[in-house]
Amino acid sequence: MVQITRAADLLEVGANGGGWTAPLGTSSPGDPAIQPGAPWLPLGAISDDGLTQGFDEDSESFTPWGYTAPIRTTITSSLRTFGLTVWETGRTTVQSLQYRVDVADLTPTSGLTTFAETASPSPDRRAWWFVVLDGDSFQRGFYVPAGEITERSDVSHKQDEVAGFEWTITAYPDEAGNTVYHFDRVPETEAYTGS
Numbered sequence: 001m002v003q004i005t006r007a008a009d010l011l012e013v014g015a016n017g018g019g020w021t022a023p024l025g026t027s028s029p030g031d032p033a034i035q036p037g038a039p040w041l042p043l044g045a046i047s048d049d050g051l052t053q054g055f056d057e058d059s060e061s062f063t064p065w066g067y068t069a070p071i072r073t074t075i076t077s078s079l080r081t082f083g084l085t086v087w088e089t090g091r092t093t094v095q096s097l098q099y100r101v102d103v104a105d106l107t108p109t110s111g112l113t114t115f116a117e118t119a120s121p122s123p124d125r126r127a128w129w130f131v132v133l134d135g136d137s138f139q140r141g142f143y144v145p146a147g148e149i150t151e152r153s154d155v156s157h158k159q160d161e162v163a164g165f166e167w168t169i170t171a172y173p174d175e176a177g178n179t180v181y182h183f184d185r186v187p188e189t190e191a192y193t194g195s
Contacts, residue, residue, distance in 0.1 A: 044088030
């Protein structure tokens with residue numbers, strides 16, 4: 001008997017997920033159903049805003065003299081980003097990313113961690129792995145081989161909310177010219193008739 005996939009089966013609700021980072025050049029974990037191990041380090045708890053997958057593109061249209069519609073459009077800029085807010089601000093990996101300091105500089109001495117932020121930070125490109133889960137049948141993995149935090153929002157320290165580091169990670173092209181690799185496990189759709 002052929003099982004027909006319903007339209008509702010193809011809807012994604014980002015019910016859960018996670019984020020990891022690793023040194024530049026680390027290969028993809030490859031399967032969103034399997035939690036990655038070393039050298040991948042978890043970002044910890046992420047706010048209930050989840051993960052935002054950003055698309056920022058610019059184009060140039062060419063309209064011939066005497067025409068009112070373009071006959072060609074060229075993409076002039078194509079940027080992929082990921083946005084999230086991490087809540088475990090005491091996690092060493094997270095502090096290292098937020099303040100652009102080496103993890104070794106965050107080793108406490110007598111229970112006290114001290115470090116300084118530089119006015120001239122160096123680039124901090126790393127590999128990134130993001131997973132979005134919706135039950136067992138809908139799992140998405142995004143592998144960014146070369147990404148960097150390019151935007152950091154203000155951090156509020158208040159009694160009525162959790163402090164978090166809100167980041168935008170920009171994906172840069174790898175040696176193959178790719179910015180993001182997708183690993184999706186979604187319901188089969190071949191038998192879906194649209195009715």
